[in-house]
Amino acid sequence: MRRGTAETGDGEDGATSGTPPWSQERRRTWLAECGDVDVTGTAQHEAWQQKALPPVEQLRPDLWSIPVPMGGPLRYVSVYAFALDGGGLGLIDTGWESDEGWTALTDGLASIGGGVGDVRGVLVTHLHFDHLGLAERVRQASGAWIAMHPADAEVVGSMARREPAAFADAEVEFLIGLGASPDEARADVGPAENMTAFTRMAVPDRHLEHGDLADLPGWSLRAVHTPGHTPGHLCFSEERTGLFFAGDHVLPRISPNISSTHSGTPDPLGDYLDSLAAVRDLDPAEVLPAHEWRFRGLADRTDQLTAHHEHRLAELLDAVRNHPGSTPWQLAAHLTWSRPWDQYERRMRIFAVTETDAHVRLLAARGLVTSSGGAVPTWTLAVR
Ligand SMILES: [Zn+2]
Numbered sequence: 180m181r182r183g184t185a186e187t188g189d190g191e192d193g194a195t196s197g198t199p200p201w202s203q204e205r206r207r208t209w210l211a212e213c214g215d216v217d218v219t220g221t222a223q224h225e226a227w228q229q230k231a232l233p234p235v236e237q238l239r240p241d242l243w244s245i246p247v248p249m250g251g252p253l254r255y256v257s258v259y260a261f262a263l264d265g266g267g268l269g270l271i272d273t274g275w276e277s278d279e280g281w282t283a284l285t286d287g288l289a290s291i292g293g294g295v296g297d298v299r300g301v302l303v304t305h306l307h308f309d310h311l312g313l314a315e316r317v318r319q320a321s322g323a324w325i326a327m328h329p330a331d332a333e334v335v336g337s338m339a340r341r342e343p344a345a346f347a348d349a350e351v352e353f354l355i356g357l358g359a360s361p362d363e364a365r366a367d368v369g370p371a372e373n374m375t376a377f378t379r380m381a382v383p384d385r386h387l388e389h390g391d392l393a394d395l396p397g398w399s400l401r402a403v404h405t406p407g408h409t410p411g412h413l414c415f416s417e418e419r420t421g422l423f424f425a426g427d428h429v430l431p432r433i434s435p436n437i438s439s440t441h442s443g444t445p446d447p448l449g450d451y452l453d454s455l456a457a458v459r460d461l462d463p464a465e466v467l468p469a470h471e472w473r474f475r476g477l478a479d480r481t482d483q484l485t486a487h488h489e490h491r492l493a494e495l496l497d498a499v500r501n502h503p504g505s506t507p508w509q510l511a512a513h514l515t516w517s518r519p520w521d522q523y524e525r526r527m528r529i530f531a532v533t534e535t536d537a538h539v540r541l542l543a544a545r546g547l548v549t550s551s552g553g554a555v556p557t558w559t560l561a562v563r
Pocket of ligand 1: 307309310427469470
């Protein structure tokens, strides 16, 4: 089945002051061109059209997907549950931390004949709250181990060691460095209490590097390091079934948020485009993403996502040409967004500006723009 039309319009819901960081999917600021993928998760896709939560689905004799609801336009995370040789269950991702999410996860596990106490291990694709959020409750209830890539584990660990206020201050400083006024930065970041949940996320007890096999008996899940959306984002290639668990790296409809952060890598968009190229030709039997629906056609979808970012890079280069000496904060106002720029505020504006900054950094890495340097760098076309 071909589904060719992007759904726009639910790209951004109203900004709420209680929305924490690390939840970048909660508000899309910058939708990719429509996905034209071969939808295999037809029940998921139909539920989407009905604005309903999709069903728990059995995907293979020993593999299930369990939708765990979350606020915002993405609506749910698909948790994947694996029956293990020797008994017990393994999970990929856990869902957004909330009582509603916990109920959905535990009811979902019960509906497949298990329970949260059967979980032996949790693979977490990346540190964002909709993926790692419920991991601590799962660990408490089951004693399961939690595994992540060390680059994301490091970020989670550094958050866990920090007071929420220090965490908020670091983000304010980062935005000022991108050209925000102190008042704008403080208003957009919001009160430090918003950060509390993020300083309490589960610190993983196992690390998975690129190429490692996950310790889920009966399965051959190989970690594929795909930095970009986060520094330690992992996909998993299942070598027995040919399934590809994509996390947020490749989604069928929207492009994952690629932003600079105060704790991130210097060139996240460069990382992301490299990570797309690295998975493009894996030719999996099916792609199982963390949001939206399962699909086939990984190469085509990675090409679309790459083209989307190249288009934005070209638009940004024009903006730098027309407005030399601008900060990322100023440049963001000159780009095309899905609503008028002056309606952007708070978390939505942070995502937009840090996405713009990620694109500026890649233009700089390509030698197309140069920075003034200093505490608040401005950007100008490179003389070539
Ligand atoms: Zn996500």
